[in-house]
Amino acid sequence: MKRKVTIRDVAYLAGVSISTVSRVVSNKVNVNESTRQKVQKAIDQTGYEPNYTARALATKNTDTIAVIIDRSPTLSLGNSFFIDSLEAISTKLNEYKKDILLVFSEANYSDEHSKVKSLIQSNKIDGVIKLSVQRNDETIKYLVSTGIPTVVIGRPNEDVLYVNNDNTLAMKEATEYLISQGGKKIAFVGGNSKLVVTLDREQGFREALDKADIYYDDSYIYYEGFTIDSGYKIADTLIENNFDSVACTDDLIAYGIAKRYNEKGKKIKIISFNNTLLSEFSPIPISSVDIDAKKLGKEAVELLLGENNNKKHSIIDTNIIFRS
Amino acid sequence: MKRKVTIRDVAYLAGVSISTVSRVVSNKVNVNESTRQKVQKAIDQTGYEPNYTARALATKNTDTIAVIIDRSPTLSLGNSFFIDSLEAISTKLNEYKKDILLVFSEANYSDEHSKVKSLIQSNKIDGVIKLSVQRNDETIKYLVSTGIPTVVIGRPNEDVLYVNNDNTLAMKEATEYLISQGGKKIAFVGGNSKLVVTLDREQGFREALDKADIYYDDSYIYYEGFTIDSGYKIADTLIENNFDSVACTDDLIAYGIAKRYNEKGKKIKIISFNNTLLSEFSPIPISSVDIDAKKLGKEAVELLLGENNNKKHSIIDTNIIFRS
DNA sequence: CTGAAAGCGCTTACAG
DNA sequence: CTGAAAGCGCTTACAG
Numbered sequence: 001m002k003r004k005v006t007i008r009d010v011a012y013l014a015g016v017s018i019s020t021v022s023r024v025v026s027n028k029v030n031v032n033e034s035t036r037q038k039v040q041k042a043i044d045q046t047g048y049e050p051n052y053t054a055r056a057l058a059t060k061n062t063d064t065i066a067v068i069i070d071r072s073p074t075l076s077l078g079n080s081f082f083i084d085s086l087e088a089i090s091t092k093l094n095e096y097k098k099d100i101l102l103v104f105s106e107a108n109y110s111d112e113h114s115k116v117k118s119l120i121q122s123n124k125i126d127g128v129i130k131l132s133v134q135r136n137d138e139t140i141k142y143l144v145s146t147g148i149p150t151v152v153i154g155r156p157n158e159d160v161l162y163v164n165n166d167n168t169l170a171m172k173e174a175t176e177y178l179i180s181q182g183g184k185k186i187a188f189v190g191g192n193s194k195l196v197v198t199l200d201r202e203q204g205f206r207e208a209l210d211k212a213d214i215y216y217d218d219s220y221i222y223y224e225g226f227t228i229d230s231g232y233k234i235a236d237t238l239i240e241n242n243f244d245s246v247a248c249t250d251d252l253i254a255y256g257i258a259k260r261y262n263e264k265g266k267k268i269k270i271i272s273f274n275n276t277l278l279s280e281f282s283p284i285p286i287s288s289v290d291i292d293a294k295k296l297g298k299e300a301v302e303l304l305l306g307e308n309n310n311k312k313h314s315i316i317d318t319n320i321i322f323r324s
Numbered sequence: 325m326k327r328k329v330t331i332r333d334v335a336y337l338a339g340v341s342i343s344t345v346s347r348v349v350s351n352k353v354n355v356n357e358s359t360r361q362k363v364q365k366a367i368d369q370t371g372y373e374p375n376y377t378a379r380a381l382a383t384k385n386t387d388t389i390a391v392i393i394d395r396s397p398t399l400s401l402g403n404s405f406f407i408d409s410l411e412a413i414s415t416k417l418n419e420y421k422k423d424i425l426l427v428f429s430e431a432n433y434s435d436e437h438s439k440v441k442s443l444i445q446s447n448k449i450d451g452v453i454k455l456s457v458q459r460n461d462e463t464i465k466y467l468v469s470t471g472i473p474t475v476v477i478g479r480p481n482e483d484v485l486y487v488n489n490d491n492t493l494a495m496k497e498a499t500e501y502l503i504s505q506g507g508k509k510i511a512f513v514g515g516n517s518k519l520v521v522t523l524d525r526e527q528g529f530r531e532a533l534d535k536a537d538i539y540y541d542d543s544y545i546y547y548e549g550f551t552i553d554s555g556y557k558i559a560d561t562l563i564e565n566n567f568d569s570v571a572c573t574d575d576l577i578a579y580g581i582a583k584r585y586n587e588k589g590k591k592i593k594i595i596s597f598n599n600t601l602l603s604e605f606s607p608i609p610i611s612s613v614d615i616d617a618k619k620l621g622k623e624a625v626e627l628l629l630g631e632n633n634n635k636k637h638s639i640i641d642t643n644i645i646f647r648s
Numbered sequence: 649c650t651g652a653a654a655g656c657g658c659t660t661a662c663a664g
Numbered sequence: 665c666t667g668a669a670a671g672c673g674c675t676t677a678c679a680g
Binding site: 004047049050051052053054056057062064067071082083086087090091094099100101102103104115118119121122123124227228232252255256259262277278280281283 | 328371373374375376377378380381386388391395406407410411414415418423424425426427428439442443445446447448551552556576579580583586601602604605607
């Protein structure tokens, strides 16, 4: 690899100072058109590309945003939510000329946010987007305490920008759909009670039943992992207890339940979230709430970098895909 | 936010020069134990954390590895391969104290590798891991031309480090399994003929049939998108043509086929790749080759950063999960 | 073992 | 409009 061409080389070739080269590179005003052309020519000739690190040091701007994905064991990466929102974030970030520094965080370990901490302390990133919110989210607290620009996807307790769906309302409406279909004994199966989103959905479930005056108690509420397998396993319990309907927080769980019911030749009405391929191709119809992962990601970036100065959060519409 | 503490502050507090502070921070030898302690104390007191950008500028080392994911329309991100290998890469990279700069590349656009190009030219990254190999992969060619340390997952034509499965052998063995189960008329359904991996698997399919002297011609070879839907659609054609077995390159396709056959009450033997949840929970058994995405990711990092200086590539074992 | 100095490659007041 | 100079916060020969 030959030596990289620097601003100095360009300046020399164009017969100007490095200040001037810097100005044309960063598209500053106050550059005479003919000098600009001279410099541009030298840039083209040399293939000059400014050194990112040097610029970052001088400007204190890294143009890099950390995106944090929790990988607690109960939070399944199998869910396409992550890759979908990630892609949307990437696309949007590109428009702002920013890059993604990807971090899988160990929400369950004591050195919880050590990774995030060191990224921030060492000035490697300018901002962060966190893809989930835990019930007592230490990382978010830390983020807030540092003052680094942050957007979380979910509903944080802290005073921090966020984008979210109205999960309670969405689950309420989804549950009401089950009721409208004749549901009398309805179970709730949640993925991970450590996540705020799960609790919000449970809340919506309760609200719908309360409103319709349909009986339920805590024994109707189940918490399992975010996996097909856990849905599959819980299904036998649901069958034993003669539920006619079930509201799930995630397609993986819902699919496992559908699979098992189908094997047993039993019927059940299912609603769920994320509208993934699984709900679409389930052996027993699964109506599923589309949370619009791409929009969530896109909006997160807008909130972080956009012009909407006073906007504190953004709520993304959900959309139930009915199947029966 | 208060001003960040710099090396100068620590030096002043400890009563030493910044050179000395730098030495203890980077764990250099040749530091007197008592000075080291003095400095360490000052570091602890101030909470000093070296500035990443400044260090990177001085050392010309960014400790950042770009990971490139192609997002050509035919390459489904729904496949958990991406998130699985990504996570493994992240874990392994952490051991080397490196971070991931995530790039979704637009393999289908003319400014194909512009993103990658600018990352390299601007010295923002030290190396790259690319998660797939296209048939005539311009990005890989470019990477090689720059001399930047690179590892690709797949089988590249260029002289570049790579980690891969023996896809031809794996598909050959999988197809032989179909034959052993009595398969006489076997179709091949591939996901994306632009990917080398798909062609390698087709090759294995052909080898197995040739060896067993089972008839096939080009009309037995289908290429569809990497989606459940495309599998679902192709299924009718397979049914019309009375195939008794099918070898697919991806679980998404295989699942779609299984779904449709099941609806029609038809039988077919299916083998596939990736051993995802879909193959596990398919209505018609799908035997699936586990390519070990995590291992692929892990090894990619080892190849890039490990001690094995002379190693040019690494082949990861596959493992067929038989289901019937 | 330790420090002064140069250097990494930019940006940006400041002066003209 | 343009340039000389200082500065961003480190690292690392070099000298002692």
